[in-house]
Amino acid sequence: MATASVTSRSTGRTLGALRLPTIIAAFLAITLGVLGIDQFVNAMTLGAIYALVALGYTMVYGIIELINFAHGDVFMVGSFVAMLISSRLLGNVGGITSVPLLIVSVLLLFVLTIGAMALVGALIERLAYRPLRRAPKLAPLITAIGVSFILQNIIQFFIGPTFTKVPQLVPVEWAIEISGARVPLLNLFVIATSIILMIGLQLFISRTRTGRAMRTTSMDRDASSLMGVDINRTIMITFLIGSGLAGAAGVVHGLYYGNTNSSIGFESGLKAFTAAVLGGIGNTAGAALGGFLIAFVEVGASAFGVGRWGGAIVFSLLVIFLVFRPTGLLGSHSGDRA
Amino acid sequence: MSGIGTVASTRFAPVRAFFRRHRSLGIAVGVLLISVALPLITHIPPFDGIQSTNAWVNAFTTAAIYAMLAMGLNIVIGFAGLLDLGYAAFFALGGYAYAFVAAPYTGVHLPFWPMLLAGGVVGAIFGILLGAPTLRLRGDYLAIVTLGFGEIVPITLMNSDKFTNGVNGISGIDKPSIPGILQFTLINPWPMYALAITLFTLIMIMIFRLQDSRLGRTWDAIREDELAAESSGVNIVIAKLQAFAVGASIAGIVGVVNAAKLTIVTPDQFRFSVSISVLAAVVLGGMGNTIGVATGAFIIYLFQNILLKQINTLVENFNIPVLSTIDFLQFQYVLYGIVLVLMMLKRPQGIFPARRRMREFAPLKIGKRGVK
Numbered sequence: 169m170a171t172a173s174v175t176s177r178s179t180g181r182t183l184g185a186l187r188l189p190t191i192i193a194a195f196l197a198i199t200l201g202v203l204g205i206d207q208f209v210n211a212m213t214l215g216a217i218y219a220l221v222a223l224g225y226t227m228v229y230g231i232i233e234l235i236n237f238a239h240g241d242v243f244m245v246g247s248f249v250a251m252l253i254s255s256r257l258l259g260n261v262g263g264i265t266s267v268p269l270l271i272v273s274v275l276l277l278f279v280l281t282i283g284a285m286a287l288v289g290a291l292i293e294r295l296a297y298r299p300l301r302r303a304p305k306l307a308p309l310i311t312a313i314g315v316s317f318i319l320q321n322i323i324q325f326f327i328g329p330t331f332t333k334v335p336q337l338v339p340v341e342w343a344i345e346i347s348g349a350r351v352p353l354l355n356l357f358v359i360a361t362s363i364i365l366m367i368g369l370q371l372f373i374s375r376t377r378t379g380r381a382m383r384t385t386s387m388d389r390d391a392s393s394l395m396g397v398d399i400n401r402t403i404m405i406t407f408l409i410g411s412g413l414a415g416a417a418g419v420v421h422g423l424y425y426g427n428t429n430s431s432i433g434f435e436s437g438l439k440a441f442t443a444a445v446l447g448g449i450g451n452t453a454g455a456a457l458g459g460f461l462i463a464f465v466e467v468g469a470s471a472f473g474v475g476r477w478g479g480a481i482v483f484s485l486l487v488i489f490l491v492f493r494p495t496g497l498l499g500s501h502s503g504d505r506a
Numbered sequence: 507m508s509g510i511g512t513v514a515s516t517r518f519a520p521v522r523a524f525f526r527r528h529r530s531l532g533i534a535v536g537v538l539l540i541s542v543a544l545p546l547i548t549h550i551p552p553f554d555g556i557q558s559t560n561a562w563v564n565a566f567t568t569a570a571i572y573a574m575l576a577m578g579l580n581i582v583i584g585f586a587g588l589l590d591l592g593y594a595a596f597f598a599l600g601g602y603a604y605a606f607v608a609a610p611y612t613g614v615h616l617p618f619w620p621m622l623l624a625g626g627v628v629g630a631i632f633g634i635l636l637g638a639p640t641l642r643l644r645g646d647y648l649a650i651v652t653l654g655f656g657e658i659v660p661i662t663l664m665n666s667d668k669f670t671n672g673v674n675g676i677s678g679i680d681k682p683s684i685p686g687i688l689q690f691t692l693i694n695p696w697p698m699y700a701l702a703i704t705l706f707t708l709i710m711i712m713i714f715r716l717q718d719s720r721l722g723r724t725w726d727a728i729r730e731d732e733l734a735a736e737s738s739g740v741n742i743v744i745a746k747l748q749a750f751a752v753g754a755s756i757a758g759i760v761g762v763v764n765a766a767k768l769t770i771v772t773p774d775q776f777r778f779s780v781s782i783s784v785l786a787a788v789v790l791g792g793m794g795n796t797i798g799v800a801t802g803a804f805i806i807y808l809f810q811n812i813l814l815k816q817i818n819t820l821v822e823n824f825n826i827p828v829l830s831t832i833d834f835l836q837f838q839y840v841l842y843g844i845v846l847v848l849m850m851l852k853r854p855q856g857i858f859p860a861r862r863r864m865r866e867f868a869p870l871k872i873g874k875r876g877v878k
Contacts, residue, residue: 237653296847296851299851303854306583306793307850308850309646309649310785310789311846311847313846314843314845315843317782317840317843318843318844318847321837321840322840325836325839434778438654438657479657479658480658480661486650486651487651487654490647490651491640491642491643
């Protein structure tokens with residue numbers, strides 16, 4: 169990162185950056201060999217969704233050191249907003265075969281949902297977290313749990329606890345052949361969307377003024393405040409972006425699975441948080457990496473017939489990482505206080 | 507002045523002085539008076555119109571169980587300052603421990619009373635098993651680990667259907683009995699009420715004594731300044747582990763009572779929402795104040811099970827078209843969330859603040875301690 173000033177820290181990062189592509193390439197090759205192309209694509213798709221959610225956790229933790237328990241539920245609400253937009257506003261029930269219309273609808277769906285969830289996230293920050301910024305650690309944590317519970321149960325209260333159908337705008341039948349295996353275009357679309365958003369985020373954080381403000385705030389809030397960074401605005405923007413990404417994940421989840429449920433936020437939230445910890449909480453690239461790793465673990469578990477223990481395995485991973493390597497795979501600045 | 511004693515006038519000074527010296531006796535007398543008064547109140551309108559006295563007593567028993575859970579969680583959160591979001595897991599383990607040895611499902615029928623202690627031991631063992639590797643973690647990491655644990659236990663209970671009968675749970679659990687004198691039944695709620703109240707009293711006395719002990723002061727020190735406590739020679743991990751184990755063992759004991767009361771345990775009874783409802787009671791009552799959190803639990807329980815139920819029946823009876831599709835009991839969960847958020851924002855010390863906690867939350871406005 170451009171502004172990293174502590175020598176040891178920047179060396180660590182360079183080393184990580186050099187090793188990383190090799191590790192990832194080797195990992196992908198091995199999993200592709202073990203799982204086969206179908207399961208591999210499934211894992212990548214699932215990973216894309218987890219990664220998008222994990223980014224929000226890691227960004228918020230990086231900047232205010234709060235585990236935003238409500239983040240998974242922002243993702244869940246996002247999937248419901250996407251459902252409402254595509255079924256009510258766009259009036260669709262299934263695949264759109266006309267390509268221009270499809271592109272316009274999907275774009276509209278993304279823009280509206282991301283916008284809505286960014287606002288929800290910022291609102292939560294403003295109302296529930298900002299007043300507690302100087303409070304003891306326990307207070308915002310409890311508030312976050314409360315917000316999570318409110319979001320989850322408001323959806324249950326008004327929409328119900330059962331699975332709700334979501335229109336799959338991208339036709340499920342569309343597929344391409346890769347070395348004999350049929351790969352649905354939908355999966356590729358999900359993976360591509362998530363990778364584009366992640367690259368966009370990386371560019372934003374490393375290249376823009378606001379991104380730099382976010383980085384300095386997460387390193388030392390008071391010092392950056394003295395240097396003229398508007399802390400409240402920066403934190404607000406972090407929430408806007410994180411929740412927007414969760415909204416995007418909600419859209420993608422709906423398009424991919426064709427249904428949604430008020431409890432997906434809790435389950436995926438826990439997994440996405442594990443992903444963030446795995447990658448090194450506070451580290452955005454790590455969160456993305458962790459998201460894919462978790463997905464591979466989960467898909468691998470079901471491939472070996474222990475699918476219903478997937479959650480337990482992921483959780484054990486979380487505990488193991490927190491205990492033995494709290495800085496995660498890529499390390500981060502906040503791990504040293506663990 | 508303690509929050510509860512302010513009303514009493516000087517006329518009662520000798521009485522108060524007596525009970526201050528013999529606090530355990532004071533607690534016992536106080537709880538006894540309240541537990542006798544509660545069923546009496548239900549004969550007075552409008553309470554007598556809501557449900558039969560037996561149903562009321564049953565409700566009070568459940569409320570007492572809930573209050574015991576709140577007191578147990580309060581040890582972890584209020585005393586030691588550790589956020590445990592999977593408390594229901596220990597409650598579940600206690601319940602299943604009893605169900606395994608006292609139901610037709612396994613064919614074993616051990617007596618209830620020793621199992622009450624065994625439930626506590628099971629809770630403590632699992633508390634230590636979970637705590638030992640994780641209590642070194644920072645507070646917020648611990649919160650998420652306990653959250654995960656609270657999720658894993660019901661899932662494991664559900665998935666290991668060979669041993670636990672899966673989703674359907676274990677039913678037909680034995681009721682307690684005192685051989686030759688008393689057999690607890692589902693029809694007569696009074697013995698269970700007496701049992702719950704007795705246990706409630708014992709737990710409360712134990713907690714008060716614990717709070718004044720060396721261990722209680724250690725917890726205070728850790729919560730207020732972990733670093734300072736450690737430098738003063740406190741073994742932080744051991745002390746935290748003790749808080750975890752004591753809290754978990756209370757949940758285990760209460761789990762046994764709950765299983766014996768309902769005569770059935772299912773994984774669904776111990777969902778995340780249970781942990782959150784207990785947390786809401788602790789936060790509402792005031793973290794750190796034992797009597798406060800017990801009262802908080804009573805308030806929340808009665809609110810959801812009497813008031814919301816009443817609203818539901820009212821809406822049904824008057825057939826209000828818009829509202830009739832909404833199940834107001836569902837609203838209790840939204841309520842827990844609102845309690846947590848509003849209390850943290852507006853009154854973090856709870857409605858009945860613990861004296862220590864009040865001071866802890868007070869200096870926030872000066873804004874010096876939170877600066878990193």
